[in-house]
Amino acid sequence: MKHVFIINSQSAEKKRKRLTEEIHRLFPEDEAVIEVTDHPGHAKQLARQYASEGTMLRIYACGGDGTLHEVVNGVLGFSHVQVAVIPIGTGNDFIKAFPSYRSQDFLCLENYQDAKLAKSDVLMVDEEASINTVSAGLDVKVAYHVDKFKQLPFAHGVLPYFLGLLVSMAGSISEDLIVEIDGRREAFSDYLFVVAGNGRCYGGGYCPAPKARVDDGWFDYSLIRKVSRAKIITLSGKYKKGTHLAYKEFVRDGRAKTMRIWTGGKRIRLNLDGELYETSDPLITLAEQKIHLALPNPRSGASG
Numbered sequence: 331m332k333h334v335f336i337i338n339s340q341s342a343e344k345k346r347k348r349l350t351e352e353i354h355r356l357f358p359e360d361e362a363v364i365e366v367t368d369h370p371g372h373a374k375q376l377a378r379q380y381a382s383e384g385t386m387l388r389i390y391a392c393g394g395d396g397t398l399h400e401v402v403n404g405v406l407g408f409s410h411v412q413v414a415v416i417p418i419g420t421g422n423d424f425i426k427a428f429p430s431y432r433s434q435d436f437l438c439l440e441n442y443q444d445a446k447l448a449k450s451d452v453l454m455v456d457e458e459a460s461i462n463t464v465s466a467g468l469d470v471k472v473a474y475h476v477d478k479f480k481q482l483p484f485a486h487g488v489l490p491y492f493l494g495l496l497v498s499m500a501g502s503i504s505e506d507l508i509v510e511i512d513g514r515r516e517a518f519s520d521y522l523f524v525v526a527g528n529g530r531c532y533g534g535g536y537c538p539a540p541k542a543r544v545d546d547g548w549f550d551y552s553l554i555r556k557v558s559r560a561k562i563i564t565l566s567g568k569y570k571k572g573t574h575l576a577y578k579e580f581v582r583d584g585r586a587k588t589m590r591i592w593t594g595g596k597r598i599r600l601n602l603d604g605e606l607y608e609t610s611d612p613l614i615t616l617a618e619q620k621i622h623l624a625l626p627n628p629r630s631g632a633s634g
């Protein structure tokens with residue numbers, strides 16, 4: 331089998347260097363290929379290019395959830411391709427859907443020598459697949475502003491995140507939307523967060539869908555209506571732990587196959603695995619077992 335490592339060039343240099351050394355140490359030269367992205371969308375392009383060759387292949391998405399998102403979209407429809415996740419990004423929330431693993435287990439390449447094979451469902455919006463979460467609401471607004479601040483020359487480290495959060499919280503924090511779950515209209519109309527989760531966590535550790543499983547043929551949803559800014563602060567700890575579901579007066583949850591977010595034809599920004607995407611009246615559907623995952627097998631490796 332051919333092993334293709336697609337490495338996000340924007341990941342921390344130290345992590346990339348360590349990973350590259352490990353690849354050279356463990357794989358014979360003719361079995362492994364290392365590709366480093368040089369523009370947004372490149373990981374998808376590379377994944378599609380290798381998948382199209384038709385030979386048995388494992389692609390290692392080395393970066394954050396954005397890199398995984400691109401690789402998943404590149405290999406969609408190619409059932410001979412396995413996808414592995416090497417979490418050298420920032421949030422890496424997708425792997426939190428596998429609570430029996432530590433993130434170290436995913437990082438140790440020896441653990442993939444006798445990898446555990448599993449399948450994952452994906453969430454579809456238009457032609458775009460998300461393996462972890464699709465969301466609308468305040469998180470999208472924050473991500474949008476953080477992206478804008480990141481482009482400023484003086485904004486480094488946590489500054490763009492801080493400024494993005496500040497600007498988002500200063501404006502309107504909720505969205506007027508109609509949400510339909512499996513054809514049934516939900517009662518709320520002003521939403522703080524609308525999340526469909528194939529995975530459990532997003533946004534660097536928030537846990538909107540604590541019961542989600544990636545292979546069960548369902549997505550879990552969490553709909554949170556507008557609350558005061560003060561309440562957001564007290565609730566955010568619970569949202570991180572996934573215990574927010576107990577607050578039935580402003581949270582609805584469950585599992586479903588489809589979610590329609592009606593926007594009256596207006597364009598809305600969504601967060602697909604951490605990547606921003608714009609569309610109108612989005613329909614989110616679950617597509618079963620579309621991705622073949624290669625999960626680490628710590629017993630076969632040496633992550634101890």
Ligand SMILES: Nc1ncnc2c1ncn2[C@@H]1O[C@H](COP(=O)(O)OP(=O)(O)OP(=O)(O)O)[C@@H](O)[C@H]1O
Nearest residue numbers: 367368369370371393394395396397419420421422
């Ligand atoms: N050479 C490049 N220049 C600019 N952007 C790039 C380049 N290569 C990849 N990208 C972009 O980087 C983003 C992916 O980042 P990724 O999500 O992997 O890391 P992260 O943001 O650190 O992690 P996470 O999403 O888990 O927090 C994607 O939007 C992708 O298009």
